Amino acid sequence: MLISRDFLSMQSIQTLGAQVYFYQEAYAQLSNHLKGSNYSSVFVLVDENTEKDCLPILLEKVEQLQKATILRIPSGEENKNIATCLQLWESLSEADADRKSLMINLGGGVLTDLGGFVASTFKRGIDFINIPTTLLAMVDASVGGKTGVDLGPLKNQVGVIREAVMVLVIPEFLKTLEERQLVSGFAEMLKHGLIQDFSYWQQLSKTQQFGTLEEHIHRSVSLKNQVVMKDPTEKNERKILNFGHTLGHAIESYFLNESEQETLLHGEAIAIGMVLEAYISSKLTGLPEDQLSDIKTTFKRFFKSVVFTASQIESILNLLRYDKKNSYGRVNFVLLKSIGEPVIDVQVPEDLLKSSFAYYME
Amino acid sequence: MLISRDFLSMQSIQTLGAQVYFYQEAYAQLSNHLKGSNYSSVFVLVDENTEKDCLPILLEKVEQLQKATILRIPSGEENKNIATCLQLWESLSEADADRKSLMINLGGGVLTDLGGFVASTFKRGIDFINIPTTLLAMVDASVGGKTGVDLGPLKNQVGVIREAVMVLVIPEFLKTLEERQLVSGFAEMLKHGLIQDFSYWQQLSKTQQFGTLEEHIHRSVSLKNQVVMKDPTEKNERKILNFGHTLGHAIESYFLNESEQETLLHGEAIAIGMVLEAYISSKLTGLPEDQLSDIKTTFKRFFKSVVFTASQIESILNLLRYDKKNSYGRVNFVLLKSIGEPVIDVQVPEDLLKSSFAYYME
Structure with a gap:
């Protein structure tokens, strides 16, 4: 056999x-x-x-x-x-x-x-x-x-x-599962590469067929588990799993509340969040330009682009302050120094939040 | 000073x-x-x-x-x-x-x-x-x-x-606090004596004035804490704290649901529960007659007697099976071998449950 x-x-x-x-x-x-x-x-x-x-x-x-x-x-x-x-x-x-x-x-x-x-x-x-x-x-x-x-x-x-x-x-x-559901899960797998493992990111970003994703599930579970084991109660290290989620959650909540809008799946929302937060990383924590561009191109290849109006961006930023991970009324981000190298607890100026949406829509 | x-x-x-x-x-x-x-x-x-x-x-x-x-x-x-x-x-x-x-x-x-x-x-x-x-x-x-x-x-x-x-x-x-509320708390203190400390039981049962109870609070907290520390998740030892509570909870629930009845305070209900379960202990686990009689006399001295009709007893016994501590649809009791010596996980025949009410009302 x-x-x-x-x-x-x-x-x-x-x-x-x-x-x-x-x-x-x-x-x-x-x-x-x-x-x-x-x-x-x-x-x-x-x-x-x-x-x-x-x-x-x-x-x-x-x-x-x-x-x-x-x-x-x-x-x-x-x-x-x-x-x-x-x-x-x-x-x-x-x-x-x-x-x-x-x-x-x-x-x-x-x-x-x-x-x-x-x-x-x-x-x-x-x-x-x-x-x-x-x-x-x-x-x-x-x-x-x-x-x-x-x-x-x-x-x-x-x-x-x-x-x-x-x-x-x-x-x-x-x-x-419909392909859209599969791709939504794929966003979290890409995140595991971005925050922990450059070679895994490279491997996943070359994906041609979603039907083959299942062979990577084990690696993603294992990568996530390494993080959780080090910091079960999310005091420090575990926060890196929130990369893309600070803005991603706000975007997801916004689309969930607006009954006229088509709802975004979780992975679709955090895929946008990861591009936005990669842009902010390039401005605040030194993420190299070529890696930023690689991240944007990859997500745009797998995920449909969304166009945000100025008032939508305003509403999304208002939702940010309710994110449960925010302490003392401040918003803390996980950013990247480079792919595989995250930084936690970074505060981001308001104007950079807005310009990240502009970069995403370019 | x-x-x-x-x-x-x-x-x-x-x-x-x-x-x-x-x-x-x-x-x-x-x-x-x-x-x-x-x-x-x-x-x-x-x-x-x-x-x-x-x-x-x-x-x-x-x-x-x-x-x-x-x-x-x-x-x-x-x-x-x-x-x-x-x-x-x-x-x-x-x-x-x-x-x-x-x-x-x-x-x-x-x-x-x-x-x-x-x-x-x-x-x-x-x-x-x-x-x-x-x-x-x-x-x-x-x-x-x-x-x-x-x-x-x-x-x-x-x-x-x-x-x-x-x-x-x-x-x-x-x-x-009204005296009735104080006495309700006193029931749990008496329980700490019954399940763990004969001398504490003797001391408490001689109480003349409820205003002096506060000097015993520290001892009760300490006794309860010893039990909890040994078995935080209530697998074994901690179950002894449920003495009087198996029937007591059912009695309390019954009076809470019957809007025509005056509600019993928690301590008042478990005081009755402790007399009932002491009677059962004398039949199943060897609690000496003189201790049983001491327990009944003491509780009757501090707590007003309640008269139960046959149909009320029936309803209370029906509520027993919903007690969250019961596994596999069976009802497990904490009983006493003697004052200060509890036994856990004892099952009790239906007729003994009924005769315990008769003993309480004698």
């Missing part, structure tokens, strides 16, 4: 509190865990997409889940709120969930963030397992233990940091 | 994550902490009672709090819910609270449980300080890090375990 190179390289990754398993091993480990753990009841949280596309596969591969109770929430960031949590807490109570119950979150980042929060707070915390089903959730939400929900327009305003007991990365689930 | 024996014995107590300070030292430590910690903003959570009776004293003693923002919630267990949390999360957002903000919870157990949960989940966790203002909150909620809110009739169904950065026990605040 031939075992592919990819499969052999997919060693499981030990995070702070969880083990991340890949491919076929993921199913086997879940089965073993269920056999060994003596849970009083098991719940699987799905949305309408993962119920249709992923749940049947999971139930076929992991027999013990046939008896699990299925909990359903509607997909979409607009449902990532306390009202949805309340419904789930009540559903768990009604189904007699107790402290020895297990919750399996099967979905994208919205679902795993929300499901993780509900599990972390139900009866002061029950075990949960994340099975991310989008590329973004696989490379980004799978490690680090961040859970949370939005409060009106403010993203992840309520949450806790608590690790899943196990994370399963099963690239098979990506087959049902 | 004469320094009283009591004051000298009030050494601060180191819990898992917090330091508990007593009397005048509490104010001084809070002042120092505020000076040394560089918080971006400070919030004080009060209810209508503590705003009137305790806040003015606190503001006078700790000057730096003059600039703090006051957050108000209505008192009462019926407001210990997610709707109240949502209002507070929104108030914090509107007041531009960030990750470097501090929340000070000034109130009884309802307020510190809820305030601790809101702080632990706002932006994935900000610092909070608890200043319990009832005897119950001082001896019970001050250590252990349990936070949470109710879900309909189900107590503390949603919450996390997270310690305050500091707990201040200031018995001065007890002066405004």
Whole structure:
């Protein structure tokens, strides 16, 4: 039997509190865990997409889940709120969930963030397992233990940091994703290169076919995990993961609130954020011009350009001050000295923020 | 200058994550902490009672709090819910609270449980300080890090375990409490004797005047802390703190839901629970008859007797299965071999539950 190179390289990754398993091993480990753990009841949280596309596969591969109770929430960031949590807490109570119950979150980042929060707070915390089903959730939400929900327009305003007991990365689930969703996750992978690994950035920026991205998932999870392990509570080092996110989050929130606008996916918003923050880096922290230009060209090749009006830019900058990472009313940025060399806690003058949008739209 | 024996014995107590300070030292430590910690903003959570009776004293003693923002919630267990949390999360957002903000919870157990949960989940966790203002909150909620809110009739169904950065026990605040509230807290102190310390039980059971209780607060906090330190996540040892609470919680929930009934305070409900569970202990785990009789006599002396009808008992037993400490649909009790010697995870036959009520009412 031939075992592919990819499969052999997919060693499981030990995070702070969880083990991340890949491919076929993921199913086997879940089965073993269920056999060994003596849970009083098991719940699987799905949305309408993962119920249709992923749940049947999971139930076929992991027999013990046939008896699990299925909990359903509607997909979409607009449902990532306390009202949805309340419904789930009540559903768990009604189904007699107790402290020895297990919750399996099967979905994208919205679902795993929300499901993780509900599990972390139900009866002061029950075990949960994340099975991310989008590329973004696989490379980004799978490690680090961040859970949370939005409060009106403010993203992840309520949450806790608590690790899943196990994370399963099963690239098979990506087959049902639209290309736009894949590309959104690709933005976070590119970020892992920009903040940590120049050669990875070079490799990814040459990507021709998104279908081949899955072979890089393991490397991205591993890169992110290295950062999180060094600084679990985001005092210092971990902040580098926010590269592109300071402006990116504000852009994402803005488009989410404006019902007339087409919503930007998370990766699409932070792709813009990374170009803007690369420009600011070239002015404040010495990012070389050729690298700046490489960054802009690469993102423009993979992501559709967005045109911002002056009043839109104004609104986005107003949202910045609500970003949860800002202390003392100041906005702190992660910038780059060069690709692979980030700097944290940089403050940026107002005029540079505006001119970064001009550079992006040039 | 004469320094009283009591004051000298009030050494601060180191819990898992917090330091508990007593009397005048509490104010001084809070002042120092505020000076040394560089918080971006400070919030004080009060209810209508503590705003009137305790806040003015606190503001006078700790000057730096003059600039703090006051957050108000209505008192009462019926407001210990997610709707109240949502209002507070929104108030914090509107007041531009960030990750470097501090929340000070000034109130009884309802307020510190809820305030601790809101702080632990706002932006994935900000610092909070608890200043319990009832005897119950001082001896019970001050250590252990349990936070949470109710879900309909189900107590503390949603919450996390997270310690305050500091707990201040200031018995001065007890002066405004009604005697009924004092006696309610006394029930938890008696419990600390029953599960850990026979001599403490004997001492407390001789109490003539509730005004003298404050000298025992330090011992109760210290006894509870010893238990929590051995088992922070309530896997084993810590369960002993639930003595009297299995039936006590069900009784408390029942009276809370029945709007025609007068509500029982927490301590009043668990006082009954302790008599019931002492009776069960005498049948299942060998609690000597004379100790059982001592326990019943003592509680009957301090607490008003309640008469239960057969249908009320039925309803209370139905509520038992929803107790969050029950795993696999079974109800686990903490019982006593003797005063000071608890046993955990005991299952109790249905008929003994019923006859315990009969014994209580004899």
